[in-house]
Amino acid sequence: MAETMIRLSNVTKIYGHGDGQVVALRDVSLEVKKGEIFGIIGLSGAGKSTLIRCINRLEVPQRGTIEIGGRDITKLNGRELREARRGIGMIFQHFNLLSSRTVFGNVAFPLEVAGVDRAELRKRVKELVDLVGLSDKLYAYPSQLSGGQKQRVGIARALANRPGVLLCDEATSALDPETTKSILNLLRDVNRRLELTIVLITHEMNVIKEICDTVAVIENGQIVENGPVVEVFANPRTSTARRFIKGVLHTEIPEEIRQRKLIVHREGCVGKTVRISFIGQSAGEPVISSLIRRFDVDVNIIYANLDLIKETPFGSLIVEIVGPDDNVEGSLQYLADQGLKIEVLNGVGPTGLESAG
Amino acid sequence: MVWDPRVWSLLVEALWETLYMVGVSLALSALFGIPLGVLLVITGPRHIRPNAALHNILSVIINAGRSIPFIILLVAIVPFTRLLVGTSIGTTGAMVPLTVGAIPFVARVVESAILEVEWGVIEAAQAMGATTWQIIVKVLIPEAMSGLVLGLTITAVSLVSYSAMAGAVGGGGLGDLAVRYGYQRFRGDIMLATVLVLVILVQGIQSLGDWLARRLSHR
Structure with missing residues (x-):
């Protein structure tokens, strides 16, 4: 059994106060093994985005602990948190690239932030851009790239500081099916080559089916089902899981x-x-x-x-x-x-x- | 007559004075106004360094600064001007109130330009472990650069028009020339020529600003 990379224990996140209070996550516990691709699926508003953002503390939960590689990220001070975040890459639905920087500049950003020296930085950026297959676009601006190419830049940028974990926040939701497939292949490829642990959230069961090892189904801020993808597909226990599966597997008899x-x-x-x-x-x-x-x-x-x-x-x-x-x-x-x-x-x-x- | 070489030299001198006043006060107001605007944004609620007390104090000071009519500011800060540059009259004396008047304006203009930066990009920088300072100099300012240039262009144009009032303290410049010769001495030709130069100047500043903003924008 592989060792645990990420462990969430009893994570609760509440937005707002008093009557306007919304419980985004309710007592969520889950475990992600080192090197696996862990998918979290849920409808919009289910809390999946809050959940993934808690992992690198873009959201701070009110209760619970979040351990990454054995370190509780909720207890770090500002400097420790910034250092820990360099070991956690993240990609986004809308890519969030710097429009003022070229592909080179965007991939260089996390290296600059980490204080990598010029020569090493140039070498590393070239390597990364090569890895995602965009060597011919090194000096293009994001506005000159397609959605899929932008996400490739996002991936190169996220991998710059050799993170152990990659968080994907709806990374393919803004892409067409063909591009989604190529991005998923790239993610699977880096997962294998770099022994990277990937946590992704999505509302598309297709993404889970393509690349995930483990899936967690989230509904109303709670994990309602969690297990190896094949098992959940074969024996979904909740109606939510069944609904998601129905969309991608034709288990219904005509x-x-x-x-x-x-x-x-x-x-x-x-x-x-x-x-x-x-x-x-x-x-x-x-x-x-x-x-x-x-x-x-x-x-x-x-x-x-x-x-x-x-x-x-x-x-x-x-x-x-x-x-x-x-x-x-x-x-x-x-x-x-x-x-x-x-x-x-x-x-x-x-x-x-x-x-x- | 307009074509009199003496009129020409008056115009050239006045244009130079205007450029000098506007240029220096623009540079100085940017120097103080940009950090102020950045501070205003980042201390705002749900931004990278929320600080309600500081944010509100800055906001009140900036609003107060912007609500004082320039002509009043000009005379109200005479002691301060004297303390700073040794004189409260002439082109140099006019530059201090121009700068002081423009700082809150620049701060607001910078605020709105920086608020345009997509939150997702800022968040991505946070997720990569960037410090507040790194986010300011590597994300907020470069991403807002085109908007900042447009904002400073508006400031420059406002400064040209404010500088006309600088004549009240003997500041010189095009506006002053138009008032003293064109209005007070009934020289319609000089008035017209001055206004023409002002129109061309403002057009030039705006075109330069637009061109620069376009060049800097990669959206």
């Missing part, structure tokens, strides 16, 4: 498939319509063909869907299995033994009578 009548043509045989859900490696195994060979059943695939969560295949398959009763039962057992999730949708007995599954 109506015409649900209504489809199962007809058994083989005499003395039973038929079952089964949904097989799979995550990870079993997607690559020839389960269906071995089923047919081992159990002498007919398998008719009527619906299939495959998706990737980060790099993990995730999908479902709806099949009709027809064969002698024992063989069909054996098939289901076999599938379950492969670690697949089996759900019988409906079945037809040998008499041809339909029975609910």
